[in-house]
Amino acid sequence: MSWFKRSKQNISPESQKRSMPDGQWIKCQECDEIIHNKQLEINLWVCLKCNFHFRIGADEYISFLMDDGSFKEYDKKMKSGDPLEFVDTKKYSERTSSTIKKTGLNDAVKTGIGKLNGKKVSAAFMDFRFIGGSMGSVVGEKIARAIDRAFENKIPLIIISQSGGARMMEAAYSLMQMAKTSSRLARLADAKIPYISVLTDPTTGGTTASYAMLGDVILAEPKALIGFAGPRVIKETIGKDLPPGFQRSEFLLEHGFVDCVVQRKELKNNLSALIDFMM
């Protein structure tokens, strides 16, 4: 019998994931309030009762952050090349093609140039629905080009992050995207062009450990999960439950790693005001 055994009694099981029912009415996963689809959309997908910020995709952020019809998407057709011919329980190439079909996205980020309260910006919007918003070659390259568009046009850069981290199926290539994007941000910083990073639920792993944490100003939506290691891994490492609110936006604010926690309906005006100070 082993005398050295990990104690599991301090670890409680994962909470069950609750999914949104399809249809006209949506149940808030935080307070169970039933909200009409249209009403939720008008309120920018924030619960009217408890202020819970629903996770939304790239298109939704574009819809309320960019001035109407001003956003021009770039590198729309860029797709992963599956350089390693990666296979786990499923082929990576099949995983990407079925995700493309399901989501209508070609990868986990949309990038382009648009206007924010009349100001031209280079913007990137990540989307968790595409393999957990993971960063592979496509995300890295598209973010790098978005940075370059800000650099070349001397316009501010805004990145909305929403990502589980680097994409495993592109292994070392994914890892190198962290260096690729960060080195481009160094050049942007040297040119004194502002970069505002917006962290949404969730922003973890290699994404956090590269461009997401490198903004001149870092904003976060309320209660977003933000960290390097995932909570499950940390829980396993330390053998204890994590304190309430750990790795949430407010926790990062408290420890000095984000500038402001911003309500979704104030995000656009906040970004706009910040740009006015920095440009």
Added chain:
Amino acid sequence: MASNILDFEKPIAELENKIREMRKYEDNLDIKEEISSLEEKVVKLKQNIYENLTRWQRVQLARHPERPYTLDYIYMMTKNFIELHGDRQYRDDKAIVGGFASIDEYKVMIIGQQKGRDTKSNIYRNFGMANPEGYRKALRLMKLAEKFNKPVITLIDTPGAYPGLEAEQNGQAEAIARNLLEMSRLKVPIIVVIIGEGASGGALGIAVGDRILMLENTWYSVISPESCSSILWRSWEYKEQAAEALKLTAVDLLEQKIIDKIIPEPLGGAHKDHNKMAETLRNELKSELAALIKIKPEKLIQNRLEKFGKMGVYTE
């Protein structure tokens, strides 16, 4: 010692033991010929085994508990090493070491992750898993090198950045991200050598450079085979498959154009001959340094930007 012999090393160890036994009777019995034929057999067996290692077996070699670690290389390759401590903000992280050192005529800043050899030293070194203060210490030393125009050498050997509660609270992600940005615009040459394990952001946090070298039996990837197995296969049992899928060996990374060069190890691995390994690495570093110190800082930074800019595969 016996416990440190890996499965695929066993046939070699058995033969070597046999030869050792026979040597004892060499003077009394006429077995010289037999011994030399066995010795030939060992060499052939070794070549055969080490040329055909699976990726998982390479991972095991990269983790071999008798491999030279960062401080071993520093003591074997350099002179006048002065270890510098602390991030000047919080505390001294024992999982990352660094300081000034001389490699013959070159004065350099040498930094690396440090593992321990036994339970006690492993706890002291946190198994080579750095906290944010470790990355901040490394950056402080690199800035020091830049200030006094000295090249930087980093030695990579980590199972990952430490996934602890304090590490998160103190900004593990920010510390790594900051290093990536600052290393990419550091005005002095940076040579990176993967000497053991290169796991994920924890490795990359001190691995942005002008030349990326990998020792023959090391691995470098976005995640360890075990963690990859647990996430994608939802079980720890698929580490061999995960290692194959991740294509994480030196040969793989050279093919992927992520590293610049593979440095050969002594037959059987770096742990078989520490001095020879250190000598090979020292010579490699000297020739890299000779070439890099001639390049102007602006050009160095531009090349670095382009180097990482090219990494990745996509279609348009």
